[in-house]
Amino acid sequence: MRGKALGRHATQVRQPKVDVTSAFAYVTDERGFELTRHSALSVALSQPQPCHIYIYCYQFTPAGRESLAAVFDQYGTELRFSRIGDPDLERHQTCGHVTTPTLLKLSVAKELIGRYDRVVYLDSDMLVFDDLKVDHISFGSSPVAAVVDLDLSDTGALRRSQWVAGRDDDATTLGYFNAGLLIFASENWTDDCLDTYARALDQHDQGCDYKINCTSIDQCALNKTFEGSWLQLPASFNMQAGAKFEADWQSAAVRHYCGVRKFIPIAPFRNDSRDIRRLNAIRRILGLSTTRFSFMFEAFFRVNAMRKRRGSGAMRRLLAALG
Template sequence: MLLFTNARIEAISAAGTFLSKEGNLQTSAVGDFKPGELGCRPRGGSGVTKERIGVVYLTDGRRDDLTYASAVALGLNHSRGIDIHIVQAGFSADPPPTVLELLQAKGHRLATHTLLTVDRGLPGRGHITPTAYAKSDAIALVSNEHDVVCYLDNDTLAVQPLDLEVAAPKAQPLAAAPDLSISTGSDNPTFFANCDKHGLQRRYFNSGLLIINASRWRASGIPERYEAAVRAHAEFCPYWDGSCTDLDQCAFNIAAGGSWETLPVEFNVQKSAFQTPYWDRALIRHYTGSKKFLPARAHRADGKERSVLRRIAHECQDLGLEIPAGYLGLAYWANRLRRKAERARISRLIGQFLVV
């Protein structure tokens, strides 16, 4: 459930002009913009935006260094123009000017939206705030504007060239990558037994990257089932057969059931696979847990990651990023050696999971 404010839409036009207007996102009009100039076209109007993938980030403003660095990394690595939507939960703020300039230069467009979420009365957990429950709201905000919508958590970092269009679901409403901690039994050894006990499929995706066929998604009933699942999950998690520290992810899996396609893990390699061959091959790295890719730390950032972050720091100086010097890469390799046993364990579990 959601409410839209009179949202300020901000975008780069084809000519590179930064635009700012007022409009009501609940109607078919958004001010006097021309559809071809917008990162999100007016509902009911014609425009080119539906042919472009819409990428959605949801933020409460607490870690917008991550939000905009993630958006820029994606813009630098994506093979074709995309429309990036920054959905700001309960606040309104301008994006950094250098971020806008860089994304426009790469053929992308950016829009910011203000979203007032209905208080679900549910708490956050640890570093995850209750804003996470509003992922479905953020998706709904732009799902009429694009044929394909990609939701991304702001702790994701694209580190290699990629094309999200090839990952769009072919027949289902949703495509996602497996959660490497849960699906392998690494974090939850009773996962498979609990799935059998509660009549759930032994498939479980990570909700940090969701690629959605918008029309199938709206018709699937998943958004409605998600709302019911969120409330039920707050009392009991069938995957853990009891309490659970997750907020939205289990509910999305319950709501989707079997109606999702499995993406190659390279599209969303979570931090549980840190420093494994899967991490090395990742198109998008996902810094699950409390320690993110910013602030950058020498023992966590390999050469590939430092290269992406250095370019962001150079091109978008108003983000104020500080990147460890190259010679400090020795700290990464020392950390890799220290974690040899853990790397071998999770690599074995992931390998066993992928051959099933």
Template structure:
């Protein structure tokens, strides 16, 4: 029987020079877990990544069924009115204008943040039926399980308290629809004019409030799920699905304060990051790489959360 050969899978990643190493790790995690009958085409939305690091990224995917297309956006205009800080860089907003940045023949793309690992075949995500929606994403239990944050979303973007809110770190975009409806201009305007605590993520949720397709929770396992935080664990609406996703992680997303590269290798927390790093052109990078603000971060505290979550998820499998 002949095997079905899928068309090229388009994946977009955005980063500045400081995050080039993490782009390499994300790409490596994808390629190690994707059937090589599928070609992966990476679009790197680069905010000034230097030539040496671009070469390293090219070397990381060399000899694999993959392609790296670098979009140098260091001089890109259009985000001058958007909020930036040490945590939110210009690169974080590139996803909002991908319909105009990427070539016109790219009609569909998976966007991924670069503080995550893809642990299952990305082809399964690529094949997901969007049912005609312009964007598909994973519900954000960190927001939805918090009465305070849901009230905040109700006040700042008008989200009804009984509706779902998505995380923008893993999304599928139908760029054909984005171009036809000029969604990029609309969401950039929202991000520029709205006083949004979660910036571009809030803007996306406001624009697509009733027009997005839900992806399985396993495709964006964020810390509130991975750590089984009390607000998730003790909420009957979220507990079972969170444990199920934690036991079948497709994307492990280190959203929030604890990044895997900031700490020494620790089994159960960041060992997979180190595993994939070892197979990139950045394998000799000095590690760990503490962030600018490490105040209050404790590896011991984080490992206690993880071990507790391991114990609970083992005995409460959904």
């Protein structure tokens, strides 16, 4: 059982609801802040006004946050900053591009649950293009909604699935979600979520039940926490980079550049013209340089997509099953 200092077992005090029923939230360290402000502005440009966005900062305070908040205010968005930390969660080992702040996703949710009906957590490497219509999602009794993880690698959670093997006899492989976008329903949240998550992190230190040579400790622990109780969202809510050469990538409401290579810096063969239009709009607002000749990047991207198509049959089958 966790100590009283962390407040895990105390009855949660429900704060008065605000007029805005949904909030969007990020957690980042200083290294990830540039991605975060780009992603947050993509939310501000796509969601109904007024919009509330929270950036929780791990072990740093961003410079110029007042001026950045003023920029967001021009687009009907209230941008707020806060420090966050939890030594009990931070002590777990992370690996590669998965950084310590990713362990604090549920801590972020708890900060906002009760003040909003819906809390949308996003990873910093996401670009949002369309209104997510969060208030229209019917949760039933589910505390969280997410998208199936699209990792079909030979070490991933779906490595033995029908989608990889090309079989039609196993429909039980869609029980593992990607934790890049999580939508929490305040009415279904229970105060023991963080304790369950903390135990799952401890268990993961001993071994992963989902993956081989696992590097996604936060995601696997979250799957354990909400096993059998999460709501599956359409893949468009979190179209992961493993599908970026498929047709679904072109119309996805959210593109998720999971992995080492992100949506910035812009690069040939990785960013298409849709990316560049979105990023140019964001960067103009931020007073940053923009990218010219988007048609050239589109041509490079299409060449890469054709080159990758032959080996992407499993991904197409999975996306077709997800609808």
